[in-house]
Amino acid sequence: MSEGETLNITRLPFQPLPSVVPPDSYDAHRSKQTPLVIDNGSTNLRFGFATSSTPRTGLNVVAKYKERRTNKPLLLFGEGIEAESGAKAQAKTPWEGDVLLNFDALENALDYAFIHLGIDTPTVDHPVIMTERLSSPLHSRALTSELMFEQYAVPSLAYCVDSVMSFYHNNIPSPPIPFTSDGLVVSFNSASTSVIPLLNGKGIMSHAKRIPWGATQATEFLLKLVQLKYPTFPTRVTTAQTSWMLQNFCEFAIDYPALLRELKDPLKLRASERIVQFPFILPVIEEKTEEELARIAERKKEQGRKLQEIAAKSRMEKLVQKESDLQHLLSLRERREEESKKDWAATLQEEGFENDAALDGAIKKLESNLKRARKKEADGEDMEDEPPSFPLIDVPDADLDEDGLKEKKKQRLLRAGYEARERARKEKEREREEREAEERKEEEERDRDLAGWATKLRKEHDVRSLQSYSFSERKSIVLTALTDRKSAASQARMKSIANLAADERVPKKRRKNGGEDMFGADDADWQIYRKINTTAPSSDEEDDYANLQTVEQKLLAYDPTFTAEHTHASLSSQRSALMQAFRPEYAEGDVEGKTRIHLNVERWRVPEAWFQPSMAGVDSAGLGEVIQTVLARFTDTEKGRLVKNVFVTGGPSQIPNLLPRLNATLRPILPPEMPLDIVRAADPVLDAWRGMADFARTDELKRVGVTKAEYEEWGGERIKRWWGGNWNASVPI
Incomplete structure (x- = not known):
């Protein structure tokens, strides 16, 4: 990263510890059978009495945990699990994707809800209206009914589809008259996205469709992209942090291919990025005094001198040894003409060579090595001003004692090294003269043309x-x-x-x-x-x-x-500019920079999976194709009534640019004269609960709810057809 560059950095927020909220007072609802409204979402559980303006809410996750200090078992719910790190591994939710399976966790979640509503009676003497998924399996409904009637003894129980109730809350007639609104509900849930058509106030569930892509899959997809982009990231990126990045930085692209073509420009890619700064700890650097730094520098300098002396001595010994080996091989080759073929073959075998070619190859290779070594040695040191003398070289061995023979051998090696350096120096001078001649020739050519x-x-x-x-x-x-x-x-x-x-x-x-x-x-x-x-x-x-x-x-x-722009380094940097903009490199030791995540293409790629699930490896049609399939089952008149009120709801529907993207997707598949209106729920997160509360305050709740007597007679599979449930009067069972 360049110094002084302005960066769009957002620090990762710290998750606050959960606060203890006391239970509500039950006195206002005691013995009044005020309806209870429970939105059993796969991420959040929302619950409250129908007369309340807003529900209580909590993460729909339960963990059984044994506290270490007191060795007492604890049952934690929702945000309380975050306070105990050991409880996270034991956490589980009532839902597995879009199917309700863990009924023990559901029972614990309902216990939490009833306790916080202040219900202190042995039974829950209130009618209950509860959400369920689109096309929920009958056995899930049967087990939920068994839990509500057998465990809590509720007087009646009704099921509804949450997105339909959100539509009801936003289109409820005033003054209250029979609900007859038309619309196409697009519900963005945690584990799926569903499309439900409504005509005359009734959900046509037989024509509804669902794709297996929701906020959970989008969060996992973003997490995989981040892990792929930063395989050595120093901090563990959690699912909760990735969900926060999805909610705050991602957005839908109106034209995704055109956006990718635009982001091929490194400057535009850099301008579109959002940087998430993760927590980091700066390393503690021990400050040294000037005297200590001077001593360390002197010690390093001394060590460097010693290493240079050792390396020079080693190079000299190797050079002398190679000179000796070359002289030996040259003298060996001179004997080739003097000996017979048989004796020469024996001599070669004794010396370790297979034939004459092997000997010549060894001599050639050794000469080449010596030439490089002499040149390197000549580059590294100056020659002596006066040639050294070697007086014992010409003295016969018979005239020398043992010490003299050792000294003569030493002088012979020194002379070989001196002569090698002399040859290297002459070779270097010759190369310098040739280089100077070439430079003069090039200068003349440059001056001439x-x-x-x-x-x-x-x-x-x-x-x-x-x-x-x-x-x-x-x-x-x-x-x-x-x-x-x-x-x-x-x-x-x-x-x-x-x-x-x-x-x-x-x-x-x-x-x-x-x-x-x-x-x-x-x-x-x-x-x-x-x-x-x-x-x-x-x-x-x-x-x-x-x-x-x-x-x-x-x-x-x-x-x-x-100019400098034409140099190889500049051209190389231009070729890698897109990669540098996609994932900037920070200097070694920059702890703060190393703990940053740069989101650019991922901001649009993850939401695009709602319209192209194949991008994330999901074999499913996209949202646009599903809506087109649903609309194709209606007449043009009915289709016109549906698209006049395309209603989007659910937490992920708050991702920016969803409505323009849906408009760009649906407009080409509709006749030009057909009006198209796309709206978002006033509160995509809580409007489902509020719609249930609105409905629970009407007399119609008594008609659609299954009573305890009906449950005991017909069993948990007993349902009643009504416009807000998975089965309605227009669809045969």
Whole structure:
């Protein structure tokens, strides 16, 4: 990230601890049989008396937990689970997706609701109206009825579809007359999204449709995208945090493909991002005094000098040894003409060579190594002003004692090193003279024809840039292949690693018994590391890149049409600008930057899954196709009545730009002259409960509710057809 850049950063809010809310007073409802309204959602449980203006609410999750200090079992509900970290692992909800299965958790949730409503009687002597899912299984309704009638002894129980009741609350006639509104209800729930047509105030459930995509799946999808984008994120991203990001930063795209084309511009992608700052702890840095820093610097400098001396000594010893080996091989090759073929073959075998070609190859390779070593040594140190003397070299061995022989051997090695450095220096001087001659020739050419010189250098720059890009692309391809353990690159790498332990020059039996490891005896052995590290640049590639930089420096100095924007580094940064905008890189040690999540494309990609579930791997039609399928089952007259009031409700319907996106989806599939009106519930979260409360205050509740006597006679599967339930009078059972 560039310094001074203005960032749109939002800090992740801290979740407050739940507050203890005392139960309500029951005196106002005692012995009055005020209807109870329970919205049994998969995320939240909303409950209250029908005469209340707003319900009580809590997360619909239960956990049985044993407190460690007192060793007492606790039953926690809703937000109370967040206060006990050990209870989170035991938490469960009554719902599994869109199906009510965990009735123990439902019973605990209802206990919580009745206690907080202040009900202190042995039974719940109030009619109950309760929500259920669209097309809810009969066995779920039967078990819920059994729980309500057997455990709580409620006098009557009615079921309704929450989205229909939200529609009822927003379209209730005033003054109260029979409910006859038309509309198309699009309900965004936690685990699904449903489309329910209503004509003459009755839900046509036989024509209703549902897709298996809701807020829960969208949250999981966003979490997977974040984990894929930040695989090494230092902090664990929870589902609750991802849900908060979905609610606050995501929005629907009116035209998703057009938006993606627009976001291909790195500047627009960067402008669209929202940054979430997670909590972080700065590392404690121990401050040192100036004296301590000076001592540390001096100690490092001394250690560096010692290492340089050791390295120089080691290089000299290796150079002298290679000189000696080369002299030995050269003298060996001179004996080839003097010996017979049989004796020469025996000599080669004794020296470890198979034939003459192997000997010549070893000499050639050793000469090449010596040339590079001499050049490196000459670059690293100056030559002596006066040549050293070696007086014992020409003295016969017979005239020397034991100490003299040792000194003569030492002087012979020193002379070999001196002569090697002299040859390297002369080679370096020759190369410098050639380079100066080339520079003079190039300067003359530049003065004579600047345009032609610049054109030639531009072509060379383009060729070298292309070679550099090829290496970068090859490196990217190899890195991608290595992530797949079944790819050819990964298998070849593992094979090379396995070969490190299988040196054929030592018999298997000897290796097993601890025989000598011969790996490294040959310089070719070390090529195995280049095969393993396939992404490392070779020496030739490094030289090419250095030559490319030299060419760029010349063009920048003499060609006015060549600017910094034309350099390889600038072009490379432009190619990676989109990736940098998608996921900016922070400097090493920037703890604050490393704990940021940049949301850009994900802000529109996750909501788009409501219209294209296949994007998230869900085999289902999108919301637009489902609405089109539902409308196709009605006549044009009925269709016109439905689309005049397309009603969206549910928590996820609050995501921005939903209404314009629905309008852009539905308008092309309707006749141009057909009016289309899309509205959102006044309160998408609580209007379902308020609609149930509105209905519970009418006399119609007694007609649609199943009494305890009817339950005892007909069982839990007993239902009554009515306009707000899963079954209505227009649909046969």
